[in-house]
Amino acid sequence: MFYVTHNPYISEHSEKLLTSLILYLLDCRWSVHDDVILLWQDYVSDWTPEETVKRMQQGKVYSLEKFRSLQDKLLLLDEAVNAHDGNVITAVLIYLKKSLSKEILFRELITREIALRHYIHYLKEIGEQKLLLMQYRDHLNVRDENKRRDFLKNCLSFPFSPDDATHVQDHYTLLERQIIIEANDKQVESSGQADIFKKYPRKASILNMPIITTLYYSCFYHYGESDGTFSSPANIRKTFRISDKQFLLTCLGARAKLKAWFDVDALFTTKNWLGYTKKRSPIGFHRIVDILQKNNAPVQVLQDYVNLVEDVEQKISLAQKYKCHDVIINTYRDLKDRQQLIVYRGKVERSSSEYRKIEEILSNSVRLWGEVSPRYRSRICFPSSKLNLNH
Amino acid sequence: MSAHLSYGRVNLNILREAARKELREFLDKCGGSKAIVWDEYLTGPFGLIAQYSLLKEHEVEKMFTLKGGRLPAADVKNIIFFVRPRLELMDIIAENVISEDKMHSPRDFHILFVPRRSMLCEQRLKEQGVLGSFINIDEYILDLIPYDGDLLSMESEGAFRECYLESDQTSLYHTAKGLMTLQALYGTIPQIFGKGECARHVANMMLRMKREFAGSQTQILPVFDSLLLLDRNVDLLTPLATQLTYEGLIDEVYGITNGFCRFLPPEKFSKMQLNSAEELYAEIRDKNFNGVGAALSKKAKIISAAFEERHSAKTVGEIKQFVSQLPHMQAARSSLANHTSIAELIKDITTSEAFFDNLTVEQEFMTGVDTDKVNTYIEDCIAQKDPLIKILRLVCMQSVCNNGLKQKLLDYYKREILQTYGYEHMLTLNNLEKTGLLKPQTSTRNNYPTIRKTLKLWMEDANEQNPNDISYVYSGYAPLSIRLTQVLARPGWRSIEEVLKMLPGPHFEERQQLPAGLHKKRQQGENRTTLVFFLGGVTYAEIAALRFLSQMEDGGTEYIIATTKLINGTSWIKSLMDRPEAQAS
Numbered sequence: 001m002f003y004v005t006h007n008p009y010i011s012e013h014s015e016k017l018l019t020s021l022i023l024y025l026l027d028c029r030w031s032v033h034d035d036v037i038l039l040w041q042d043y044v045s046d047w048t049p050e051e052t053v054k055r056m057q058q059g060k061v062y063s064l065e066k067f068r069s070l071q072d073k074l075l076l077l078d079e080a081v082n083a084h085d086g087n088v089i090t091a092v093l094i095y096l097k098k099s100l101s102k103e104i105l106f107r108e109l110i111t112r113e114i115a116l117r118h119y120i121h122y123l124k125e126i127g128e129q130k131l132l133l134m135q136y137r138d139h140l141n142v143r144d145e146n147k148r149r150d151f152l153k154n155c156l157s158f159p160f161s162p163d164d165a166t167h168v169q170d171h172y173t174l175l176e177r178q179i180i181i182e183a184n185d186k187q188v189e190s191s192g193q194a195d196i197f198k199k200y201p202r203k204a205s206i207l208n209m210p211i212i213t214t215l216y217y218s219c220f221y222h223y224g225e226s227d228g229t230f231s232s233p234a235n236i237r238k239t240f241r242i243s244d245k246q247f248l249l250t251c252l253g254a255r256a257k258l259k260a261w262f263d264v265d266a267l268f269t270t271k272n273w274l275g276y277t278k279k280r281s282p283i284g285f286h287r288i289v290d291i292l293q294k295n296n297a298p299v300q301v302l303q304d305y306v307n308l309v310e311d312v313e314q315k316i317s318l319a320q321k322y323k324c325h326d327v328i329i330n331t332y333r334d335l336k337d338r339q340q341l342i343v344y345r346g347k348v349e350r351s352s353s354e355y356r357k358i359e360e361i362l363s364n365s366v367r368l369w370g371e372v373s374p375r376y377r378s379r380i381c382f383p384s385s386k387l388n389l390n391h
Numbered sequence: 392m393s394a395h396l397s398y399g400r401v402n403l404n405i406l407r408e409a410a411r412k413e414l415r416e417f418l419d420k421c422g423g424s425k426a427i428v429w430d431e432y433l434t435g436p437f438g439l440i441a442q443y444s445l446l447k448e449h450e451v452e453k454m455f456t457l458k459g460g461r462l463p464a465a466d467v468k469n470i471i472f473f474v475r476p477r478l479e480l481m482d483i484i485a486e487n488v489i490s491e492d493k494m495h496s497p498r499d500f501h502i503l504f505v506p507r508r509s510m511l512c513e514q515r516l517k518e519q520g521v522l523g524s525f526i527n528i529d530e531y532i533l534d535l536i537p538y539d540g541d542l543l544s545m546e547s548e549g550a551f552r553e554c555y556l557e558s559d560q561t562s563l564y565h566t567a568k569g570l571m572t573l574q575a576l577y578g579t580i581p582q583i584f585g586k587g588e589c590a591r592h593v594a595n596m597m598l599r600m601k602r603e604f605a606g607s608q609t610q611i612l613p614v615f616d617s618l619l620l621l622d623r624n625v626d627l628l629t630p631l632a633t634q635l636t637y638e639g640l641i642d643e644v645y646g647i648t649n650g651f652c653r654f655l656p657p658e659k660f661s662k663m664q665l666n667s668a669e670e671l672y673a674e675i676r677d678k679n680f681n682g683v684g685a686a687l688s689k690k691a692k693i694i695s696a697a698f699e700e701r702h703s704a705k706t707v708g709e710i711k712q713f714v715s716q717l718p719h720m721q722a723a724r725s726s727l728a729n730h731t732s733i734a735e736l737i738k739d740i741t742t743s744e745a746f747f748d749n750l751t752v753e754q755e756f757m758t759g760v761d762t763d764k765v766n767t768y769i770e771d772c773i774a775q776k777d778p779l780i781k782i783l784r785l786v787c788m789q790s791v792c793n794n795g796l797k798q799k800l801l802d803y804y805k806r807e808i809l810q811t812y813g814y815e816h817m818l819t820l821n822n823l824e825k826t827g828l829l830k831p832q833t834s835t836r837n838n839y840p841t842i843r844k845t846l847k848l849w850m851e852d853a854n855e856q857n858p859n860d861i862s863y864v865y866s867g868y869a870p871l872s873i874r875l876t877q878v879l880a881r882p883g884w885r886s887i888e889e890v891l892k893m894l895p896g897p898h899f900e901e902r903q904q905l906p907a908g909l910h911k912k913r914q915q916g917e918n919r920t921t922l923v924f925f926l927g928g929v930t931y932a933e934i935a936a937l938r939f940l941s942q943m944e945d946g947g948t949e950y951i952i953a954t955t956k957l958i959n960g961t962s963w964i965k966s967l968m969d970r971p972e973a974q975a976s
Contacts, residue, residue, distance in 0.1 A: 211814075
């Protein structure tokens with residue numbers, strides 16, 4: 001035996017015979033002499049990861065069980081990857097799957113792209129794809145944005161449903177672009193080249209932000225850029241298929257914050273075929289007014305949009321809320337509501353232009369309207385509640 | 392402290408005393424002075440069983456929170472770890488033990504696993520090389536904790552997720568065990584009714600466990616007439632709706648944990664205990680919030696009048712009597728002041744436009760209005776980036792009331808959510824789909840309107856001040872789960888076979904043999920006692936509805952409520968989110 005195990009020139013055939021014999025004896029539970037077992041273990045334990053992998057490639061007997069510690073296992077894996085032999089890599093991965101927890105194995109595979117690819121393939125083969133979906137969640141564990149981007153790229157090959165796959169694709173694309181934008185903007189900001197960054201210094205990085213937040217950022221800092229750049233709103237809108245509504249609201253929010261009222265105007269203005277401009281919006285103008293007001297838009301700007309609110313009740317309510325006197329006066333005038341005009345006159349300053357305007361309308365009203373009693377009574381109230389809380 | 396537990400039909404104090412006795416026995420096993428190292432999660436539930444005073448009686452001199460590194464210095468003979476059987480906690484314990492300076496302060500170590508020991512954990516301790524350092528390793532079987540005279544909870548946060556998402560039925564095993572403990576103290580329950588897959592499992596386990604213990608029959612006269620096991624997923628709608636009872640609203644807005652509530656801004660009462668021991672609270676907790684104002688002003692008048700008595704007290708005897716009442720009256724007055732302040736805080740919220748709009752949409756869905764279209768309010772809320780859980784509650788409600796959303800609509804909502812809140816929430820959306828809360832329409836048939844009509848789930852003229860029906864708890868919507876309970880008692884589930892078939896899971900009835908001579912002879916007019924067990928969580932509004940049924944004239948049944956966890960829509964959805972810390976709103 002001794003001669004056999006320590007003779008480096010032992011033939012392959014003899015070795016096969018020897019190991020088969022020992023394994024057979026062990027299998028039969030024959031009491032194999034302790035020395036034999038010790039020699040066998042000795043024989044086996046001498047193999048380094050390199051040697052083991054070589055033996056695997058050559059189809060020789062090998063034993064992976066001796067690689068107990070995590071460190072040893074990883075050395076083995078790296079060795080297998082270096083050997084570029086798919087079968088060997090998979091065999092090692094099967095062993096690791098058995099002897100390591102899911103979390104630890106995956107954590108280590110995140111940083112080993114080739115091994116990870118093989119692992120994914122293996123899981124698909126044995127029908128355990130679901131494991132992969134759970135691992136997508138681990139991307140939150142990866143702190144470094146570049147590593148996270150690479151991890152997401154790997155996730156693309158996971159067997160997600162077509163719908164989810166699109167989302168993962170978008171997630172990857174988004175992060176990829178955010179990394180580029182972030183690097184660029186950071187550099188521009190620190191070099192002091194662009195005014196916008198000086199006036200409104202960035203409070204946080206754009207990395208890992210949701211797409212709408214990214215769009216807002218883009219409308220804030222990169223408005224008007226052509227759709228050729230990753231950072232332009234137009235490009236983001238196209239790439240991520242953002243709805244008109246969402247796009248409009250986000251742009252509005254950003255431009256309003258910057259008090260860029262002309263830009264806001266342009267968002268709603270369309271030229272019809274006669275060349276006349278007309279304001280249109282896929283969302284109710286009352287929403288626009290709310291957003292503008294939250295951004296402290298001046299009354300003159302607010303007024304224009306309050307005027308565009310279709311529902312009269314709502315229009316009056318908003319105009320009163322935001323003190324758009326002209327709108328109120330004009331509306332009551334159009335409704336020929338004398339009474340309300342009188343009431344409202346009492347609310348404005350005696351010396352103001354609004355007061356004079358009301359006076360003028362009232363004095364003309366008898367001539368123009370005759371003794372018409374108001375057809376319309378404004379009812380400013382919320383729809384009746386099923387839950388009568390206003391006791 | 393625990394007097395309120397014995398007021399109900401079933402004296403739950405017995406359960407609490409049994410738990411206290413076990414705790415005392417374990418503490419005495421580790422003789423000498425002690426320090427307890429707590430798994431933080433356990434301090435809440437334990438607080439309902441025993442206060443520090445009990446521990447002190449058994450020589451507990453110090454208490455620490457479990458954390459890594461070295462144990463704090465304490466001149467005690469024993470260190471006892473009170474922990475859940477979780478592997479990560481074992482590592483911390485190992486750290487504590489290893490870094491112990493054995494030369495200077497030789498302390499004995501013990502572990503108390505709550506609620507059960509675990510081979511895996513002990514194996515881990517062995518691997519870390521510290522298993523031998525422990526003198527006593529025991530388990531403290533704390534399954535069902537009495538929260539009030541008619542309320543038991545396991546406070547198992549993960550139960551719904553484990554059962555319905557991960558197909559892990561460990562918590563059902565604990566439930567069955569808890570019910571066996573209950574039967575050991577209160578007698579075998581002769582009838583078991585159930586609806587749902589998990590209910591079926593629990594019942595099977597109970598019957599099997601009974602067979603295994605066939606030798607030891609309890610000779611206790613059964614207190615419960617029947618047990619009703621209900622799967623949460625039989626009624627997914629109720630927890631999604633905003634609760635409108637006083638206690639329900641407190642939970643929705645501030646969150647009630649282990650019977651305590653933390654208020655912001657921290658007024659005079661930054662943290663308050665809420666249970667039926669407080670007379671006023673017991674009166675108003677289950678009222679619809681609209682009825683609370685009237686109750687408070689009525690109470691104010693009574694208390695004022697009581698204080699005025701001092702003017703009419705003339706004789707020494709009368710004055711003495713007045714003075715003896717004083718502490719009670721003062722307590723009542725401060726209780727009134729507290730609840731008036733709380734009610735005002737809640738009112739600020741319920742009278743807000745946001746609350747009103749939200750409620751309107753909820754009620755639209757519940758009555759079947761436009762559940763198949765994009766809801767503009769939800770759209771607006773997403774656009775304004777309202778808290779994600781609020782959005783999820785609403786879209787799930789729409790889905791449940793429509794028996795799933797058309798693929799196009801579902802995709803639209805999903806995309807809006809992912810684009811606004813981040814792609815990582817895809818996992819949460821997947822989870823919601825798996826549990827049936829937000830799913831695509833599989834068949835064009837929507838059973839919900841039929842269920843609603845047959846069981847009268849929407850009562851148009853719900854009287855909030857003087858209710859005559861359980862629908863008052865949601866101002867018009869009768870919780871499906873409670874309706875099922877109500878119908879079971881009278882006239883019985885046979886009358887709603889068709890509807891039951893539309894709801895998920897089997898329904899069944901089992902009988903358990905009682906030892907001879909223990910059959911309850913019910914008197915004329917005496918009520919039955921039913922234990923209703925919600926597998927997966929129950930809301931305070933549902934509890935209020937059951938209490939309403941209990942006190943109904945000729946209702947015939949009184950209810951004791953048990954659950955795996957006390958929930959509201961927010962905590963429930965949160966438990967289904969992946970990595971909630973990473974995904975706050």
